[in-house]
Amino acid sequence: MATVTLKGNPCELVGNEVNVGDNAPKVIVVKSEDLSEITVGGAKDKAQLIVAVPSLDTPVCALETTKFNNQVAAIKGLEVIVVSMDLPFAAKRFCSTEGIENLTVGSDFRNKDFAEAYGVLIANGPLAGVMARCIFVIDKEGKITYKQLVPEITDEPNYEEALSAAKVAV
DSSP states (O other), X not given: OOEEEETTEEEEEESOOOOTTSBOOOEEEEETTTSOEEXXXXXXXXXXXXXXXXXXXXXXXXXHHHHHHHXXXXXXXXXXXXXXXXXXXXXHHHHHXXXXXXXXXXXXXXXXXXXXXXXXXXXXXXXXXXXXXXXXXXXXXXXXEEEEEOSBTTSOOOHHHHHHHHHHHO
């Protein structure tokens, strides 16, 4: 079972841990923009950069989403989806306030399908029930080509490494 820390305190992750080389599970999340369902994972006509965050309503998650929004616009052939447990209404408000236009924000609040299928659901501690900070790159064939599970939830990911992996996948 994978673990991360929150301010140094261990948090167990539950679900089906997926790694580089695995097929990316296809799951449905709710698109914050209009409450429609969107599929993440699996084979698609574009490579995918999936960014799992605990909540857009925290400084690190907000900063991470904004940085990815600004940096992915130049990568053609890449679908970028930020997934959290935030209610779609709150995520939509965040996107409009922060000018998020180059990526899609999805919510896993209904069934926690994404969090469980990708093994990033926090099982214990103050953040039990939300997702760990993790980035997945999925190629057009639906294979995971990159995974970055950020060890300390309050830390930002390695953007440069994630974006380099995404560019290779397109």
